[in-house]
Amino acid sequence: MADPMKIRASAKDGITEVKVLMSHEMETGQRKDSSGNLVPAHFITELSAEHNGKQVLAAQFGTAVSKNPYLAFKFKGGAKGDKLAVSWVDNKGDKRTDEVQIN
Amino acid sequence: MRHRLIALALITLAPLPALAQSKPAGDIASQAEQIFRGSFRDDNPAYWMKRLDQDETMRLCSQFKDNPPARVRHKIEKAEMASIRYPVDGKLIGDWKEGEKLAAVGTGGHIGFIQPDPPGRVRGGNCYACHQLAKKEVAYGTIGPSLQHFGKLRGNTEQIIKYTYDKIYNSNAFTACTNMPRFGLHNWLTPEQITHIVAFLVDPESPVNKD
Amino acid sequence: MNMQRREALKAGGGLGLFGLLAAAGLITPGQARAEWNKSAFDAKSIEDTLKALGATGAENSTDIQITAPDIAENGAVVPVGVVSALAGVEAIAILIEKNPNPLAASFMLPAGTEASVQTRVKMGQTSDVLAVVKVGGKFIMTKKEIKVTLGGCGG
Amino acid sequence: MSARLRAALAVVGLGLASMAMAQGSTMDEIARYREMLADGNPAELLELKGESLWKTPRGPKNASLEQCDMGLGPGKLDGAYAQLPRYFADTRKVMDVESRLVHCMVSLQGFKYEDVTRQWFSRPGQESEIEALVTYIGGKSNGMKIDVPARHPEEARMAKMGEYIFYRRSGPQDFSCAICHGQDDKRIRLQELGNLTTRAGAGVAMSTWPSYRVSQGAVWTMQRRLIDCMRQARWPEPKYLSDSVIALQVYLQKTASGTVMQTPGIKR
Numbered sequence: 140m141a142d143p144m145k146i147r148a149s150a151k152d153g154i155t156e157v158k159v160l161m162s163h164e165m166e167t168g169q170r171k172d173s174s175g176n177l178v179p180a181h182f183i184t185e186l187s188a189e190h191n192g193k194q195v196l197a198a199q200f201g202t203a204v205s206k207n208p209y210l211a212f213k214f215k216g217g218a219k220g221d222k223l224a225v226s227w228v229d230n231k232g233d234k235r236t237d238e239v240q241i242n
Numbered sequence: 243m244r245h246r247l248i249a250l251a252l253i254t255l256a257p258l259p260a261l262a263q264s265k266p267a268g269d270i271a272s273q274a275e276q277i278f279r280g281s282f283r284d285d286n287p288a289y290w291m292k293r294l295d296q297d298e299t300m301r302l303c304s305q306f307k308d309n310p311p312a313r314v315r316h317k318i319e320k321a322e323m324a325s326i327r328y329p330v331d332g333k334l335i336g337d338w339k340e341g342e343k344l345a346a347v348g349t350g351g352h353i354g355f356i357q358p359d360p361p362g363r364v365r366g367g368n369c370y371a372c373h374q375l376a377k378k379e380v381a382y383g384t385i386g387p388s389l390q391h392f393g394k395l396r397g398n399t400e401q402i403i404k405y406t407y408d409k410i411y412n413s414n415a416f417t418a419c420t421n422m423p424r425f426g427l428h429n430w431l432t433p434e435q436i437t438h439i440v441a442f443l444v445d446p447e448s449p450v451n452k453d
Numbered sequence: 454m455n456m457q458r459r460e461a462l463k464a465g466g467g468l469g470l471f472g473l474l475a476a477a478g479l480i481t482p483g484q485a486r487a488e489w490n491k492s493a494f495d496a497k498s499i500e501d502t503l504k505a506l507g508a509t510g511a512e513n514s515t516d517i518q519i520t521a522p523d524i525a526e527n528g529a530v531v532p533v534g535v536v537s538a539l540a541g542v543e544a545i546a547i548l549i550e551k552n553p554n555p556l557a558a559s560f561m562l563p564a565g566t567e568a569s570v571q572t573r574v575k576m577g578q579t580s581d582v583l584a585v586v587k588v589g590g591k592f593i594m595t596k597k598e599i600k601v602t603l604g605g606c607g608g
Numbered sequence: 609m610s611a612r613l614r615a616a617l618a619v620v621g622l623g624l625a626s627m628a629m630a631q632g633s634t635m636d637e638i639a640r641y642r643e644m645l646a647d648g649n650p651a652e653l654l655e656l657k658g659e660s661l662w663k664t665p666r667g668p669k670n671a672s673l674e675q676c677d678m679g680l681g682p683g684k685l686d687g688a689y690a691q692l693p694r695y696f697a698d699t700r701k702v703m704d705v706e707s708r709l710v711h712c713m714v715s716l717q718g719f720k721y722e723d724v725t726r727q728w729f730s731r732p733g734q735e736s737e738i739e740a741l742v743t744y745i746g747g748k749s750n751g752m753k754i755d756v757p758a759r760h761p762e763e764a765r766m767a768k769m770g771e772y773i774f775y776r777r778s779g780p781q782d783f784s785c786a787i788c789h790g791q792d793d794k795r796i797r798l799q800e801l802g803n804l805t806t807r808a809g810a811g812v813a814m815s816t817w818p819s820y821r822v823s824q825g826a827v828w829t830m831q832r833r834l835i836d837c838m839r840q841a842r843w844p845e846p847k848y849l850s851d852s853v854i855a856l857q858v859y860l861q862k863t864a865s866g867t868v869m870q871t872p873g874i875k876r
Contacts, residue, residue, distance in 0.1 A: 142653060142656075142657060143653075143656060144653075145652050145653055145656065154567070158647070158648055160648055160649075162650075164732055164733055166732070169553070170732070185489055193563075195563060195565070195566050196560060196562065196566055196570075197560070197561040198558060198559065198561070198570075199489050199490060199494070199560075200557075200558050201494040201554060201557055201558065202494075203549060203554065203556075203558075203574050203575045203576075204557055204558055204572060204574055204575070205529060205531075205572075205573040205574060205575055205822075205825075206529070206530075206650075206732075206825035208573065209571075209572060209648040209650070210570070210571070210572050211534075211570065211571040211572075212560070212566065212567070212569060212570045212571070213566070213567040213569050214565050214566040214567060215565045215566075215567065270765070270768045270769060270772060271772055273765070273769060274769035274772035274773055274776075274852075274855070275772075277769060277850075277851040277855065278773055278776065278852045280850075280851070281846040281847055281850035281851060281852040281853065282844050282845075282846055282847065282850075283844075283845075283847055290844040293778060293780060293843050294779070294843060294844070295778060296776075296777065296778050299782075300777040300778055300782060303777050303782075303784075304772075304775050304784065307775050307786065308784075308787075308790065348603070348606060351780060351781075351842045352842060353839075353842065353844055355845060356729075356835070356839060357836075357839060368606075370797060371606060372796065380524070380600075380798075381798045382795075382797065383794070383795045383796040383797050383798075383799075384794050384795045385787075385788065385794045385795070385796060385801075414782075421787045421788075423780075423781040423782045423783070424782055428780040428781070429780075430780050430781065520644075521644075522637045522640040522641035522644060523637040523640075524634060524637040524638055525641055526638055526641055526798060526822075526876045527822050527823045529825065530645065530825075532641065532645060534644075573645075602797070603798075605796060605799045605823075606796055606797075606840045
């Protein structure tokens with residue numbers, strides 16, 4: 140099972156800033172292992188962020204996003220205590236959802 | 243009687259740390275040598291373990307923390323100077339383009355179980371790790387002096403060419419216990435490869451001098 | 454997350470992210486859109502990528518800024534951000550010209566989300582990085598060169 | 609001074625200034641690169657994981673590590689990393705964070721030594737529990753001063769042996785640790801090198817490990833850092849947890865003592 144994300148969401152002056160760290164290999168499919176075999180691509184393909192159930196960002200990743208992906212974005216609105224959920228799914232169907240309260 | 247027993251017990255207990263502290267420095271060196279040698283796996287191939295052996299220069303540099311007294315320094319420099327060998331054809335200046343490649347390569351010669359270099363990987367001079375050379379390469383180190391415009395500043399006389407070759411072949415012939423490896427002595431670079439790096443440094447067409 | 458959502462997430466196996474999220478009640482079905490854009494991510498040139506994104510002919514604009522260092526100490530992790538002061542930005546894509554597949558990531562911004570995203574990308578070598586932005590149904594772009602250097606022992 | 613000489617000096621001065629500026633902007637951009645990475649250190653993911661590994665009952669004895677004594681008493685982690693390595697009476701050995709952690713995993717949880725140390729560092733797709741645990745333990749010393757006075761005779765002896773190894777040259781490049789880490793203000797390529805013989809230099813180095821290395825996509829522990837330095841010196845690799853690696857750490861931590869820990873770090 141995928142490891143938890145680390146999500147920070149903070150509201151200030153009517154804007155909520157969200158910073159997300161995901162735990163993922165992000166294999167390109169071009170790396171060779173020690174025996175010289177290509178390691179199959181394994182990477183997050185889609186991500187979605189919801190504020191109190193309303194989508195505030197949708198993203199699509201390719202293999203060029205770095206290992207343990209980082210993502211930061213901002214949206215209008217959001218108050219302390221509101222729920223912010225981030226979900227991702229990868230090309231093998233692994234997935235993860237984590238939720239935090241905005242502070 | 244009871245008091246004397248306690249006193250005796252104290253004496254036998256107390257001296258242990260005191261003894262350990264009073265051991266002379268030379269003893270630390272031999273103990274350290276022992277734990278260092280004992281820190282490697284038994285199944286390391288013999289040629290790997292040979293890399294832990296020290297020649298006289300390495301031993302002296304370690305002992306004097308790279309700052310030997312004048313007498314030792316002269317002795318090292320003289321012995322190292324005598325080690326220098328030249329290409330069979332006697333030509334000390336090669337192809338600067340080959341030298342440029344060698345100057346940038348930092349791989350080769352890594353051993354061990356974790357991340358060894360694959361067999362046949364080019365062993366470079368890794369000059370940029372320590373020196374500034376061509377202007378266009380901004381990722382240069384500063385452990386050694388800048389060599390930008392090396393030939394432009396010094397010319398490319400026979401004397402300069404020989405000095406440059408000798409210095410790369412055996413840096414310790416000029417400065418005992420310098421940070422620079424003895425590339426030729428260790429066969430890290432072949433005499434021919436050294437001539438290419440000499441060209442990279444002194445050839446007026448090389449980016450070291452032209453840019 | 455409550456128990457129901459957890460169960461829904463577990464059950465959502467073959468639905469894809471958005472079907473899954475819809476099933477979990479995390480997003481409403483109306484938001485479930487845009488499959489992963491395979492043809493854009495598989496494209497091997499800037500031109501083909503723009504075509505797959507529907508952004509052919511995107512014009513250069515000074516209304517977009519790429520926030521990134523001029524030099525990256527390691528190509529495996531290069532911080533890249535895209536910011537625009539324009540209102541109504543709908544989508545942002547980050548492309549790396551000299552990567553085997555230029556498209557690194559794309560973002561869809563619902564109304565209310567600011568045109569300001571930051572992520573980290575892999576760069577095989579020194580290259581132009583492009584930010585392509587969709588605003589008012591039109592595509593505009595800007596670019597910045599990021600140098601990838603060697604940092605340490607070189608081995 | 610003649611006008612000509614003054615003019616010549618001015619030209620040299622200008623040349624030097626513009627060179628310094630060009631190099632300055634390179635280093636400024638590198639600083640900017642690092643700054644952009646610092647906010648969002650993937651090591652924080654490992655800290656979370658390490659905390660769960662520390663607190664979860666595991667192993668043949670189904671015990672957590674919460675009774676592990678890292679030097680300040682069972683279960684006391686705050687500041688423990690900053691005061692290691694130290695002499696432990698129960699094992700009669702000077703131990704660093706990692707050797708002590710492995711000792712606890714063996715003695716408290718009942719794991720076999722070979723099993724817990726097999727994956728002492730991660731590879732892509734193969735995670736390391738030790739990396740996660742050390743990141744968590746290190747974080748518990750964040751903001752605290754490194755304090756390794758090495759007063760116990762065994763600690764003092766290890767510090768001296770560490771110093772000996774630091775200056776010991778060998779191998780096909782004539783390297784020792786001191787070659788790269790014995791002077792102030794030097795760089796290898798664009799990487800600044802700490803002068804590990806001074807408190808300032810050793811402080812910068814020792815206070816920021818464990819550290820996430822972006823080039824490796826992994827957190828490196830101090831064992832990993834030192835063993836890899838030896839690989840770069842083109843020596844064979846010392847064994848994990850071997851005395852010479854611990855001795856080097858005692859020497860370096862002693863030199864760095866007084867510096868405030870800022871861990872986990874993020875590096876090239």
